[in-house]
Amino acid sequence: xxxxxxMIRLDAVTKTFVMHLRGGARLPVVSNVAFAVRGGECVVLxxxxxxxxxxxxxxxxxxxxxDGGRIDINGPTGWVDIARAVPRAVLTLRQSTIxxxxxxxxxxxxxxxxxxxxxxxxxxxxxxxxxxxxxxxxLERLNVPERLWHLPPATFSGGEQQRIxxxxxxxxxxxxLLLDEPTASLDxxxxxxxxxxxxxxxxxxxxxLGIFHDEDVRDRVADRVIDVTKFxxxxxxx
Amino acid sequence: MSVQDDRPLLVxxxxxxxxxxxxxxxxxxxxxxxxxxxxxxxESGSGKSTLLGLLSTQLLPSAGSVRYRMRDGEERDLFALGxxxxxxxxxxxxxxxxxxxxxxxxxxxxxxxxxxxxxxATGWRHYGRIRAEAEQWLERVEIARDRIDDRPDTFxxxxxxxxxxxxxxxxxxxxxFMDEPTGGLDVSVQARLLDLIRSxxxxxxxxxxxxxxxxAVARLLSHRIVVMRHGRVIETGLTDxxxxxxxxxxxxxxxxxxxxx
Numbered sequence: 001x002x003x004x005x006x007m008i009r010l011d012a013v014t015k016t017f018v019m020h021l022r023g024g025a026r027l028p029v030v031s032n033v034a035f036a037v038r039g040g041e042c043v044v045l046x047x048x049x050x051x052x053x054x055x056x057x058x059x060x061x062x063x064x065x066x067d068g069g070r071i072d073i074n075g076p077t078g079w080v081d082i083a084r085a086v087p088r089a090v091l092t093l094r095q096s097t098i099x100x101x102x103x104x105x106x107x108x109x110x111x112x113x114x115x116x117x118x119x120x121x122x123x124x125x126x127x128x129x130x131x132x133x134x135x136x137x138x139l140e141r142l143n144v145p146e147r148l149w150h151l152p153p154a155t156f157s158g159g160e161q162q163r164i165x166x167x168x169x170x171x172x173x174x175x176x177l178l179l180d181e182p183t184a185s186l187d188x189x190x191x192x193x194x195x196x197x198x199x200x201x202x203x204x205x206x207x208x209l210g211i212f213h214d215e216d217v218r219d220r221v222a223d224r225v226i227d228v229t230k231f232x233x234x235x236x237x238x
Numbered sequence: 239m240s241v242q243d244d245r246p247l248l249v250x251x252x253x254x255x256x257x258x259x260x261x262x263x264x265x266x267x268x269x270x271x272x273x274x275x276x277x278x279x280x281e282s283g284s285g286k287s288t289l290l291g292l293l294s295t296q297l298l299p300s301a302g303s304v305r306y307r308m309r310d311g312e313e314r315d316l317f318a319l320g321x322x323x324x325x326x327x328x329x330x331x332x333x334x335x336x337x338x339x340x341x342x343x344x345x346x347x348x349x350x351x352x353x354x355x356x357x358x359a360t361g362w363r364h365y366g367r368i369r370a371e372a373e374q375w376l377e378r379v380e381i382a383r384d385r386i387d388d389r390p391d392t393f394x395x396x397x398x399x400x401x402x403x404x405x406x407x408x409x410x411x412x413x414x415f416m417d418e419p420t421g422g423l424d425v426s427v428q429a430r431l432l433d434l435i436r437s438x439x440x441x442x443x444x445x446x447x448x449x450x451x452x453x454a455v456a457r458l459l460s461h462r463i464v465v466m467r468h469g470r471v472i473e474t475g476l477t478d479x480x481x482x483x484x485x486x487x488x489x490x491x492x493x494x495x496x497x498x499x
Binding site: 017021063109 | 271274429430432433436458461462475476478479482483485486487490491494
């Protein structure tokens with residue numbers, strides 16, 4: 001992949017929520033966000049809760065809209081400003097370039113755990129046997145008991161769902177990986193497994209950007225920490 | 239999403255429909271690409287079914303146009319097609335799944351007959367081959383082969399919807415229109431149907447326009463969402479973006495009104 005090459009570049013990114021159900025109250029989240037992430041590094045967004053870390057990740061994934069600024073992504077055919085890209089272009093980038101792991105699994109009815117993870121591996125072009133093998137090895141590393149692999153995760157515990165979601169996120173190896181507190185509430189063994197997965201992606205040259213509340217994990221994976229409080233709206237807007 | 243051609247499959251421009259003094263929908267423009275699933279959401283009376291009727295040429299617009307890229311690559315104005323051409327398109331390259339299965343199926347004809355009919359319309363003549371193909375599709379939509387000679391009026395609601403899907407899929411359409419396909423079904427039955435629709439869209443690169451009032455259905459199936467109110471499109475975009483970061487007051491109200499299980 002793209003060791004040392006810039007993969008994500010944010011410039012003057014601004015986000016304000018307008019809550020129409022509360023009389024149009026404006027809730028400024030971040031302003032003037034500017035930083036870049038290179039291949040082969042893991043950058044961590046730091047700062048207390050409510051400072052917009054998760055909103056920044058979601059804007060980079062195209063899940064939240066940016067109100068201003070640019071979010072340039074180094075895609076297979078050149079740079080794309082995801083803040084202005086049409087939906088099809090955003091989906092194409094998600095398919096080819098940007099992975100996202102959150103702590104919450106959005107369950108699909110009737111699909112078993114292994115199939116959920118394998119379908120993610122198929123998205124980047126693995127054939128069925130390779131995708132299933134990859135899925136099985138990830139579920140094993142994340143200590144998901146084999147008796148659960150063929151059951152739909154709707155009835156699993158929160159921790160089991162979380163680990164399936166992590167497996168799904170790592171099953172498709174893309175050049176950019178966004179991590180929204182993937183290790184929250186995991187036990188030590190599983191935290192260590194996630195740290196190893198992150199390190200492997202780094203070595204492979206992927207650009208990683210994450211939020212980790214767990215200091216131990218953060219210290220082990222972070223090459224740099226960006227303090228998000230410097231993008232607080234009051235700090236720059238007034 | 240697999241994309242064979244960068245040009246849109248269907249392009250609607252300025253679609254407007256008046257029912258006498260009443261507005262059905264106004265000035266709707268929309269592109270649909272191959273393999274793309276678009277959900278049209280809104281409450282009753284928002285104009286979403288009118289829009290579906292116009293896009294699928296079941297209704298004539300008061301103004302506006304719909305262009306479609308035919309299988310031979312030629313783009314045609316759908317309202318300028320002759321009746322025979324239009325019917326052929328409806329029976330081959332398009333599918334339509336109705337909320338009320340009685341509109342999409344012939345209730346007095348066997349399940350196999352319903353599926354076989356579409357094949358015969360595209361020139362299949364050999365009885366054994368038609369029956370074999372129908373059997374395969376029934377199996378793919380999880381209807382037991384031994385129900386092939388039974389009439390859909392002996393089927394449950396979920397089976398009827400799955401039979402509608404089999405009937406449509408048999409000619410390998412590129413675009414399928416669905417009007418509240420899961421409406422009125424039990425939740426467990428819905429899940430099975432949604433799963434089928436999801437896998438067909440993925441496996442066959444189908445494009446689909448799905449009208450639904452159920453935002454969970456839209457989230458599960460669609461890439462893009464179109465929010466309608468009072469006959470107009472008030473917000474549109476990537477499905478997860480519109481649902482997670484809704485911008486318009488009405489969309490925020492819709493999203494805030496979902497019951498969380």
